[in-house]
Amino acid sequence: KAGVTQTPRYLIKTRGQQVTLSCSPISGHRSVSWYQQTPGQGLQFLFEYFSETQRNKGNFPGRFSGRQFSNSRSEMNVSTLELGDSALYLCASSYQGEHTEAFFGQGTRLTVV
């Protein structure tokens, strides 16, 4: 079974630009969660989508948004990029979400210059 796939692996963007990251969950998994990982703050929850609906949301500004498609693939978008948005963005998929194991992708390394 293929794991969680995130694309692209690396991105360099300029302040003020916007970026879209993609996540393909494990086949059959309906829940996709996004996390931001930085050396200072660690792993922080962004949002979770289940069956195309946002089910949970973390404490991030509205510049961070996401969506999920009918095939469970998910995208997250960050608008008006700031230097502090530089991080590893991780996607995790699980079968049902709340009470099942979450499996992470390798992440997208975003650098904002």
Place this chain on the structure above:
Amino acid sequence: QQQVKQSPQSLIVQKGGISIINCAYENTAFDYFPWYQQFPGKGPALLIAIRPDVSEKKEGRFTISFNKSAKQFSLHIMDSQPGDSATYFCAAKRSTLTFGKGTMLLVSP
């Protein structure tokens, strides 16, 4: 407010030794406690997990000990190997995962 506190930040253990990482949580609504292992350049990988109705769970060399009254749980790695050198994260979940800050483990040969 840090809901899951993890210690130590870093740990050096000799090959064959026992590595112990501790976590404490505040929210009694948490009902699932996983540990993740992360190697550089990779995403976190689920190592072992426990629910609060169990005090201990063992999988191979990895054991979780859980103390519900103290709101603490720990990971023990027995017979630690150089290949275990990685960053370990504890987490707690109600509807979403809340992670500890991580422990960098180095197992010296």
